Amino acid sequence: MGTFCDGLPPSLADLLTNTLILRQTAPYLPISALRNLSRTSKALHYAIFQSPDAFRYLDLSTVKSAIVPFDGPLDVGGISFRAERMDESLTEDDFYSGPLRHILNRLEKFHVLRNVHVLVLDKLSVTAELVKELLTEERFNVRILSIREVRHLNERKLQQYLRYAVRPSRPAGTPRIKGLYLFGPCDPTPRPASPATKKSPGLASRGVMSSQGAQIGAQWNQKSQHALDAALSRTEDKWYQPSGKIIPKRPSPEWAEVLQTCEGIIAFDAVLCRGPRHDPSKAYVPDATTSGTHHPSSFLRPTIATVALGPSGCETCHSSPEGPALFGYSSPAHHPLLSPVPLHGSSLRAAQMPHTLDGSAPPPLIVRCEDCLRGRWCERCHKWWDEDCYAGSAIAQRTELQQTELRESIRPDGTSHLLPKQTVKIIGVRRDCFGCGHTCISCKELFIRTCKKCSFEYCHEDNDSSSDTMCDWCNYTSRRTLEMY
Structure with missing residues (x-):
């Protein structure tokens, strides 16, 4: 010095x-x-x-x-293994x-x-x-x-x-x-921007949606959606946003037992689902009379939560039966390790603590497994309904519920009173498009169209050759031939 x-x-x-x-x-x-x-x-x-x-x-x-350097089977008929000139005592x-x-x-x-x-x-x-x-x-x-x-x-x-x-x-x-x-995807590595004049091979033969302008527009739409989710959730951590499926590959049931065994000792980048169906005291246990049928509230084994629902809660009651997990108040076992891996700390608090955009308190965490959301979660807009607001069904069809809304009315003497107003609200989800997944009625009205020629429903977003009035089959004007093979 x-x-x-x-x-x-x-x-x-x-x-x-x-x-x-x-x-x-x-x-x-x-x-x-x-x-x-x-x-x-x-x-x-x-x-x-x-x-x-x-x-x-x-x-x-x-x-x-x-x-x-060798990414294949260690020994294929004894040829590749001996070609490497290795010791026969070498294990896999x-x-x-x-x-x-x-x-x-x-x-x-x-x-x-x-x-x-x-x-x-x-x-x-x-x-x-x-x-x-x-x-x-x-x-x-x-x-x-x-x-x-x-x-x-x-x-x-x-x-x-x-x-x-x-x-x-x-x-x-x-x-x-x-x-x-262990369970989540790797952190994305920044890639250098490709030149604007460089085109991928076969770009012109894949339709208008695969053009460079359409791809840039799709990327900007995705970035805008991520920015909106981060602004509404006040954090950029995917677990605390309505991100949908946060774990791409569904873990095996044995991993849920491992997480239970390691609770309080080793934390993972995943947590167990705390829905009421995983609680024996709250779930419905089917008896011998329900042969082969599964009640919507039947008991489920411990399962790892793979769907992030955001901090807003149920679409109707804006809460959840199990209650959200609050960082600093709930058990550390209810909070997953967040990505990316902390650079300047090695404690669990540094790996689990969500960082807010405005420096305020972390938002609540609500995560569920797919079995607890069957028929009650929209895979496009990520709306969901809990067990008290919508019981659901085994076939996951939409249900029309009569709900009573109160509106204020003024009497002739100047006093106000509430009058019931009968309204019909369709909740639940249904698979109208295999590309979109299970969607709610609001998403169906936005993306599902009825062809004016054949009267069949089609998804305007997944069918690239379709128009606003006709499906891709009716909108295709070239001569059709029947191909046997």
């Missing part, structure tokens, strides 16, 4: 010796940049490898040496986890492996045995682990290892991993 006394500006080594600057800067640098920077001088080598903050956040998903786990184990061993030799608190291994070859080592071995000190969209992961073995790691007879202070990103 003598350069400050001599009146000279601080050097890069002086800045990186500041713990606050290094902790805020290091997560944005790849591991190769940190390695190359440490080779420039002894001062920088000491500042990077002797500080516990340089490798607190470690993202190996962009490291080329961590990618398995050693082969697929070899690149990651090599990197972790190198970090252990540099005495920085213990400083890694957040480890990102998205889209890499990660085996269940490697995750078990991260959970149980003392040489690792990882608090938050991300293994989203990884390959060669045996889920059944991982479920067994997680149950073993949270067993009641486990050693004190274990497991060190407190958060596991």
Whole structure:
């Protein structure tokens, strides 16, 4: 720090010796940049490898040496395996986890492996045995682990290892991993903008909707919808917005049991559905007389919630029977780990806390599984009705309900009184279009048309060749031929 006394500006080594600057800067640098920077001088080598903050956040998903060069079956008839000239004692786990184990061993030799608190291994070859080592071995000190969209992961073995790691007879202070990103999609990587003059192959042969102007318009519409959802929900976190299906692939029922077992010990980027059908005291238990039929309120096994409904609640009562989860007041098990993975923190609070646009209190969280929303959730506008407002049905058809609205009337003497007004409100959803999914009556009026020629209904958005008055079949004016094959 003598350069400050001599009146000279601080050097890069002086800045990186500041713990606050290094902790805020290091997560944005790849591991190769940190390695190359440490080779420039002894001062920088000491500042990077002797500080516990340089490798607190470690993202190996962009490291080329961590990618398995052979992405196929390990042994196809004994040809590909021997072509690699490998040892016959090499196991499948050693082969697929070899690149990651090599990197972790190198970090252990540099005495920085213990400083890694957040480890990102998205889209890499990660085996269940490697995750078990991260959970149980003392040489690792990882608090938050991300293994989203990884390959060669045996889920059944991982479920067994997680149950073993949270067993009641486990050693004190274990497991060190407190958060596991597993179910959600990876964080999107920014891509460079393509030139405006560059066109994709076969663009002209795919219709007007595939033109460059239509694609740009669709992208802007999607961005506008995301901005509107963020403004209404006061946050950009997808779990707290009416985002619909937040988990693309529905997890198996065994994962719901694992989340129950790990509750309070390991948090995930998913939560269990808290709908009334999952509560034995509130759900309807069918007896022997209901042979083969499922009541709309029958009991459901524990299921992972995959649909984000937003903070507004039911379309009719603006609430939910189970009550929304409020951050800071509800149990931490009711809040999922939010994406992206925190850069500057390794605690569960940093990974679960939603960030609002105006700095106000976080909005309420309402999530459900698809079975609890069957027949009562619009997949286009994300409106939904709870069990008290709409019982639903097994075939998920719309139902016309007579609801009484009160309107104010003025008597001749000047006093006011309420008069009942009978109105008909159609609630519930129905699959009118296979592309749109189950939609409400409002969305049907916007997108479903009746062809004036054949009188059949069609979706104006999914049928590219259709018009406002005719379907794609009647609007197609060319000569039709019958193709047998």
